[in-house]
Amino acid sequence: MVSLPKYRPKQLSLGPLETEILKIIWELGKVTVKDVHDRILSDPDRELAYASVTTVLNRLTQKGWLQCDRQERSFIWQPLVSEAQAQAIQAYEKLQQFLAVGNPDVVAAFADSLDRSSIDRIEAISQRLQAIRKEKEER
Template sequence: MAPLPDYRPKQLSVGPLEAEILQIIWELGSATVKDVHDRILSDPNRELAYTSVTTVLRRLTDKGWLACDKKGKAFYWRPLLTKQQAEMIKAHEQLQRFLAVGNPDVIAAFADSLDEASSNQIEAIAKRIQAARQAREGK
């Protein structure tokens, strides 16, 4: 498993349209406003102004999710993190918030409510944590 990336967006939260556009950028690798707009409008039931796409791309850039490069007269947006890296960062943040509760009774109540598959998954995670800890101590 890859380690957590060093880079973090300035703001992790994204709205539904931001998430949709970020997904399109991940799929395309790099895209212009027109590329994203055309992809959204490929659904005949969707309407979205070109300027709205531009606004969302700029917002994602300001939040630290995208970078914008000028090539000739066109601007291309590209992701600063892969989708997998973004998922890792978000999961890490959620885990940190969960652990910040700090009340063992709350965490135990949560653990008691898990089904067998979830319990097995938690046990597998605990084993990986232990192996990583032993590897660090062995260095």
């Protein structure tokens, strides 16, 4: 199970190209602009300027998703959170937004409209939470 990391990017919202490039970086680990550019251009139907990749990498760094280090004559980017950690952060933020509604009637009406599969998943989450809390109490 992935726990919520202590570190969070400054800005969670990402555009489609930022998301695509971040996924490439998660897959490759450490990258140069050329690594990302080559990966995108490996799709014969894609075109993207080298400078555009550089701009997106710098933007992701400013948003707190990446770290950039200079090694000799090139820059190396690497993620500050894993893909699983990013999913946990985004899920947590969405849950907090949902709970911020604060009106029990709205939440209950939403829950009442869920299908059986969704209810089963919520029950599985509840059981997992109970097990985690029990483990903490036993320590």
